[in-house]
Amino acid sequence: DNVGPDNVTQKYLVPPGVDKLKWLDEQGRRMTHVNYRWAKDRSDLTQLALFNGVGVESWENVWGAFNGFTPRDAEELKRTSLLLRWLGRWEFIQGYQEWEPHTPAVKVSSATSVIAQNYSKGWQKTPEASCNASGTWDGFLSVDECLSKCEGRDGCQGVVVARLGFNGLYDCSLQSSLAADCEYPSYSDTYSRQTAPAVPTNNGIYGSMFVHRGGHCVFTVVNRAYRPSTAALTLSRCPGAGPGAVVYDLYKGKQVNASSGEVELEMVDRGLAAVLVLGAGWEQQVNATALDEVLRASQDLDHTGPVEKLSREWKYLEQKLQGMKDSKRYSLAPVGMVEIPRTTFRFLTAGVELEAGCDRTDDELNICCSNAPCDTGDNTCSCGIASADEWGVDFQFPFDSRPKRYHSRNITVGPVFLDKHLVSKLDYPRYLNSTGYTPVDSTRFLLDWDNGTLPVGREDEPVVYVGIEEARAYCEWAGKRLPHSYEWQLAAQGGDGRPYPWGSAAPTSETTPVMSPGPALAPLPRVGSLPAGNSPFNVSDLVGFVWQYTDEFRDAHDRAVLVKGSGNYHPPQVSAAYPASLTFLNWYFPPALEVNKHNKYFLMSPSFERAGTLGFRCAADHAKGLSGPYHYDDADVQETLV
Numbered sequence: 001d002n003v004g005p006d007n008v009t010q011k012y013l014v015p016p017g018v019d020k021l022k023w024l025d026e027q028g029r030r031m032t033h034v035n036y037r038w039a040k041d042r043s044d045l046t047q048l049a050l051f052n053g054v055g056v057e058s059w060e061n062v063w064g065a066f067n068g069f070t071p072r073d074a075e076e077l078k079r080t081s082l083l084l085r086w087l088g089r090w091e092f093i094q095g096y097q098e099w100e101p102h103t104p105a106v107k108v109s110s111a112t113s114v115i116a117q118n119y120s121k122g123w124q125k126t127p128e129a130s131c132n133a134s135g136t137w138d139g140f141l142s143v144d145e146c147l148s149k150c151e152g153r154d155g156c157q158g159v160v161v162a163r164l165g166f167n168g169l170y171d172c173s174l175q176s177s178l179a180a181d182c183e184y185p186s187y188s189d190t191y192s193r194q195t196a197p198a199v200p201t202n203n204g205i206y207g208s209m210f211v212h213r214g215g216h217c218v219f220t221v222v223n224r225a226y227r228p229s230t231a232a233l234t235l236s237r238c239p240g241a242g243p244g245a246v247v248y249d250l251y252k253g254k255q256v257n258a259s260s261g262e263v264e265l266e267m268v269d270r271g272l273a274a275v276l277v278l279g280a281g282w283e284q285q286v287n288a289t290a291l292d293e294v295l296r297a298s299q300d301l302d303h304t305g306p307v308e309k310l311s312r313e314w315k316y317l318e319q320k321l322q323g324m325k326d327s328k329r330y331s332l333a334p335v336g337m338v339e340i341p342r343t344t345f346r347f348l349t350a351g352v353e354l355e356a357g358c359d360r361t362d363d364e365l366n367i368c369c370s371n372a373p374c375d376t377g378d379n380t381c382s383c384g385i386a387s388a389d390e391w392g393v394d395f396q397f398p399f400d401s402r403p404k405r406y407h408s409r410n411i412t413v414g415p416v417f418l419d420k421h422l423v424s425k426l427d428y429p430r431y432l433n434s435t436g437y438t439p440v441d442s443t444r445f446l447l448d449w450d451n452g453t454l455p456v457g458r459e460d461e462p463v464v465y466v467g468i469e470e471a472r473a474y475c476e477w478a479g480k481r482l483p484h485s486y487e488w489q490l491a492a493q494g495g496d497g498r499p500y501p502w503g504s505a506a507p508t509s510e511t512t513p514v515m516s517p518g519p520a521l522a523p524l525p526r527v528g529s530l531p532a533g534n535s536p537f538n539v540s541d542l543v544g545f546v547w548q549y550t551d552e553f554r555d556a557h558d559r560a561v562l563v564k565g566s567g568n569y570h571p572p573q574v575s576a577a578y579p580a581s582l583t584f585l586n587w588y589f590p591p592a593l594e595v596n597k598h599n600k601y602f603l604m605s606p607s608f609e610r611a612g613t614l615g616f617r618c619a620a621d622h623a624k625g626l627s628g629p630y631h632y633d634d635a636d637v638q639e640t641l642v
Helices: 020-024 043-052 071-089 143-151 288-302 428-435 468-477 485-493 635-641
Strands: 098-101 106-110 137-141 158-162 170-175 188-192 205-211 217-223 229-234 246-249 262-267 272-278 337-340 343-351 406-413 416-419 547-554 559-564 597-602 619-622
Touching (some): 020 098, 043 217, 043 272, 071 272, 071 288, 217 262, 246 262, 337 485, 406 635, 468 547, 485 547, 547 597
Antiparallel strands (some): 106 229, 137 170, 158 188, 205 217, 337 416, 416 619, 559 597
């Protein structure tokens, strides 16, 4: 019941959900990890983890899109993790005697009013009020359409609009009433027709009480509201709260005066707190030195400054295209290479990754799913799940303002030379014999050879199972370099923007190899075996043979290479023992036969990079060609200057 409109994301409600599996286990031994991988505001994670005494799975790198924590969320995760680990070690949140979620011992000390925000058509946006208790979800409307729908229906008092929208369209729930203290999804906004919006009676304050087997307690408190509030704790509910008890604010690392039997906590917006109550004789169950250590650690973190002063602003993780040095320059095409003349063209390419945003309003190449995610009965089903392109999926070229799925620029490329064919199994031994190259880590190196010997009868297949540095080294030995993605695309496409090297007609067995159904890799198609699939410049083996190395990109955490051409491995099932729907099978093998599409391949080590579906060809610089490191001119900038 708590799954969001994308049928994947779990809804996190304002009243914190209870980890039922942990609650049903008398000792709370089950350790859930809270996760919300696509949230840019991660406060839900730390609050639910502290409330339930469970873990957090941060998951910032989601299929290559880096959804990083904001400075505020990162600091709160650091402080919360410190407390959770300590409380688990000393059997407060695991191996406990009792857990009382939503304990009545935690309540609001003083209420803070909610000021509604003005909205169009006389509506008010009320961030704390209402829920979808009585509404039904209506999909794919704009906010204005959702409000108009409510205005046209008798008895409709408000709407809940999911923030997980696709291209400005959202799931919308019409409300017959606006309850003051009910559960509404935290990924939604509520719009009220009331002049005075309802306010939750608890003002967003919720708490849990964990009772140690020695009678000591920890109260974990969260402020679910986006405004400050004050929490009051009644300590008498804790069995150990009697004469001789000591009380600590664990979050700030200090002892507090609890002589009145109550503790008040000033809670910042979306704030966290933990109060430890240690009864008489506590030293028998809790190590005093360990307590001092966690208090000092909390003090040190608190001294870094108030968390509410830290930014909640989410930022894209910038990437940088790694340039290439010029190769040896040639006036005439070296043997086996084709000259690609200087051309100004529109470099349009897009990644085929299935997740991390695909904007249907800006989808010239039809990569995004028309339904979500696509027809599971279609064995060609492979498309980007439709949502806003706002997480930084794919790459960032020098002309891009941020990482994104689509890249479009008028650029000038060439003249440059490109290998007519993929580097073959017959070509590669010449390099090995000449250089004596032996990898330091030989894991998966030339895995489809016979113990390092060229397989008889397979000499014309593309060489595979080589890492990107090994491909670069081969090209350098040959007086060449790897091609840039735009050089590869120009050689494959020409200047007319065609989707395939041979034109616009769909692939046939004469233009592309027959797809290998798997699950094992079949022998690869022979290099040069399909001349009908050649490009306008007569370059061969461009699509459907193997994925091909081009440009490398880096950010603060990762390296990845843009691969073009698409492999011929496309299994309907990887394993009969573990069948998968075609939709999710294509998660791992999305094809990109069109030359204006590509995929992202992460670089970790040669042993991981070496794959039976990944090969390469080389480029070489022309005597009159453009210089590195990028080997292109930005025609859009030149046109603006003129």
